[in-house]
Amino acid sequence: xxxxxxxxxxxxxxxxxxxxxxxxxGEAIQAMGRLNGIALACQQPALVSRARNAVIxxxxxxxxNGEVFETATNAAFLEQGKSGNCPxxxxxSKEIATVEKRLQESFAAPR
Numbered sequence: 121x122x123x124x125x126x127x128x129x130x131x132x133x134x135x136x137x138x139x140x141x142x143x144x145x146g147e148a149i150q151a152m153g154r155l156n157g158i159a160l161a162c163q164q165p166a167l168v169s170r171a172r173n174a175v176i177x178x179x180x181x182x183x184x185n186g187e188v189f190e191t192a193t194n195a196a197f198l199e200q201g202k203s204g205n206c207p208x209x210x211x212x213s214k215e216i217a218t219v220e221k222r223l224q225e226s227f228a229a230p231r
Contacts, residue, residue: 145226153189157196162206
């Protein structure tokens with residue numbers, strides 16, 4: 121019983137620290153999903169691959185991360201279909217590069 125309380129406190133502290141990183145990471149995954157949906161709707165296959173690969177190679181492979189990415193992709197794809205205004209490939213690529221950096225910072229291995 122004496123060991124349970126300290127373990128519980130340590131567990132709660134770990135969850136608190138990891139949830140902040142998870143929030144940042146989740147937002148970065150969502151942003152990349154949005155860009156992926158735009159690239160899909162605008163028929164930019166190279167940028168679609170780049171966005172998907174950035175998430176696959178950087179973020180932990182969890183169901184939650186996959187769902188965040190897919191949900192954001194689908195919503196952006198549908199929204200892009202309504203507006204019809206596609207950004208040029210260079211500006212979309214620049215946005216993807218920015219979010220790639222956010223992903224890498226969010227999911228950097230602790231030192």
